[in-house]
Amino acid sequence: MAGYDARDAASSFWRPGVARYCLPAAAAFFGVLITVGNLPGLAAQMSDTFGDKRLHLAAYAFLTLLIYASVQRRPGLTALLAVTALGALDEWIQSFFAYRQAELLDLLADISAAGATVISLNIGSAAFGSFRAMTKS
Numbered sequence: 001m002a003g004y005d006a007r008d009a010a011s012s013f014w015r016p017g018v019a020r021y022c023l024p025a026a027a028a029f030f031g032v033l034i035t036v037g038n039l040p041g042l043a044a045q046m047s048d049t050f051g052d053k054r055l056h057l058a059a060y061a062f063l064t065l066l067i068y069a070s071v072q073r074r075p076g077l078t079a080l081l082a083v084t085a086l087g088a089l090d091e092w093i094q095s096f097f098a099y100r101q102a103e104l105l106d107l108l109a110d111i112s113a114a115g116a117t118v119i120s121l122n123i124g125s126a127a128f129g130s131f132r133a134m135t136k137s
Helices: 006-013 018-037 042-050 052-070 075-094 104-136
Strands: none
Touching: 018 042, 018 052, 018 075, 042 052, 052 075, 052 104, 075 104
16 A cells, blocks of 8 residues: 655646646746736726726736646636635735725636636637547547
8 A cells, every 4th residue: 555645646736747837937927917016107007008807807817827727636726716816915915005905896807807717718628628539539
């Protein structure tokens, strides 16, 4: 009987090779998101140009994609929980800046983006799996 090996559990959780690139990309993107989003004037200018909620939807959909792609077991749930936590962290950080404010609607936009992205990726994954099964026979 083999003993429990934490390295095996961790390696089976992450998607080999993909996580090595996607997780650092997600961390770097989130760092840029926090930095740019809290520069005086720039966040307001970007919000005026593109729309605040559109920016949230696009940014957090991209983060969800990167996290989803990195996870092998339960990627949808993991990505949804991680992006919810990152969105809450983003809003919490904003609460420390006098020229920014934390908004529940922004967090809800982040969670909505994650949910829509997870649903889309699950549908796409299922469709791709069905297509591969049909072409193999």
